[in-house]
Amino acid sequence: MVESLKSQAVQARLYEGKEPIQFFSIFQSFIVYKGGASSGYKKFVEENSSAEHEIYKEDGIALFRVQGSGPDNMQAIQVETVAYSLNSAYCYILHSGSTVFTWSGNLTTSEDQALVERQLDVIKPNMQSKPQKEGTESEQFWSLLGGKCEHPSQKIGKEQENDPHLFSCTYSKGNLKVTEIFNFSQDDLMTEDIFILDCHSDVFVWVGQKVDSKARSHALSIGEKFLESNFLMEKLSRETPLFVVVEGCEPPFFTRFFTWDYNKSLIHGNSFERKLAIMKNGVTPTVDKPKRRSSTSYGGRSSVPDKSQRSRSMSFSPERVRVRGRSPALTALAANFENPSARNISTLPPVVRNSIPNL
Structure with a gap:
């Protein structure tokens, strides 16, 4: 499907329970039925009757956890019909x-x-519900859940988005080598190469227009290999959302990490020819110009290195676990998708840390 669209579409690999907000916003109202409701799944259950499966039935008993940030982003997730599935931080729908x-x-x-x-x-x-508040539930309510019991009271945790890290990478015969680029900008994205932007909660594989078709076809594998290799030693889940983005078709949820000029990708030629054209003729900017921070160090890191130190490799011991700094501005990132009228917000440029060696 991506090839039929000439790679202009963003390809995303997502796992249940790890969906990002831009996925949910496509559906607005998103419902996950436990066990499935499709005819194919029902047939599978009939053919494997010895296995324990559950099929959602409209007239049966079911419990849904409701979550989201508003009418354009709300989900109902079917959970086990027992009292322990309740959580004080959520609302639920129970029907029988x-x-x-x-x-x-x-x-x-x-x-x-x-x-x-x-x-x-x-x-x-068109059905009237019976509202129940925690602590004042009816006996019928608890009876449907098999009896009252203690339940959790904390929201289900999700990976937090942190300061992004950009890596140039080479991929050959299943082996991935990366070099981190410090204090990165849009100009570091070379049209002949593939880059990885690691935001902790999401990983983007950026593919330049001049990358050959064979290397382009491995873009998703490169992202999966990056998660598997754990270069930053932060134990990223293999199920972290993974996006493949092609130069010239970058979506706002990628460009917000840069001060972005869409006209730069319209200049023809290789990286050298493009930079030469910009030096000679300049570019009429069409820029997403987010607010960026100064070179103040966060989380105990030192100040931003100069340009000559952008890409350097240094060996390190596995015991020296890298801890990401947290920026106060990062909480605004989620609101970028929850509020359609919000402007694109960039995270702040990474501050210095030891580069990742060419492993």
Whole structure:
């Protein structure tokens, strides 16, 4: 499908439970049924009756956890129909036949409770629910869940987005070698090469227009190999969302990490020819110009190195675990997708740390 679109589409590899907000925003209302509801899955269960499977039934019993940030980003996830599946930080929908309950945890907000009503219109339209607040539940409610018991009270944790790290990379015969580029900018992305942008919660593989088709076809494998190799020694999950982005078709959720000029990718030629053209003629900028921080060190790091020190390799001991700095501005990144009117926000340029050796 990507090839049929001449690689202009972003290719994303996502796992259940690790979906980024830009995925959920496509659907607005997103429902995950436990065990599946498709005819293919039902047939699979019939042919494998000895195995334990569960099929969602509209007139059966089911419990859904409702989550999200608003009407354009809300999800209902079916969970085990037991009291322990409840969590004080979420709202839930419980239905059994013609009986429908909504349950609000003590840590939920009025916005969370409004999402439940919206999702109820999707899962059980035109049915009146019986609202339940944590601590005042009816006996019928607990009976459907098999009895009352203790349950968690903390939101389900997700990987946090941290200061991005850019790597140039070479990939040959299944072996990946990377070199980190410090204080990076859009100009570091060379049209003949492949680069990896690691944001901890997401990993992007950027493919230049002049990369040959064989190397381009390995872009997804390069990203998976990067996760497997754990170059930054931060134990990234193999299920971390992975995006393949082609030069000239970069989406806003990638360009926000740079001060981005879309016109630069329109200049013809290799990297040298492009830079020469810019020096001679200049470029009329069409820029996403996010707010960037000065070269102040965060998280105990030293100041930003000069240009001559951008890409250097240094050996290090595995015991020297690298800890990412956290910027106060990073909390605004998620809001970039939750609020459609928000401008693109760039994270702050990375500060100096030892480069990753060519492993």
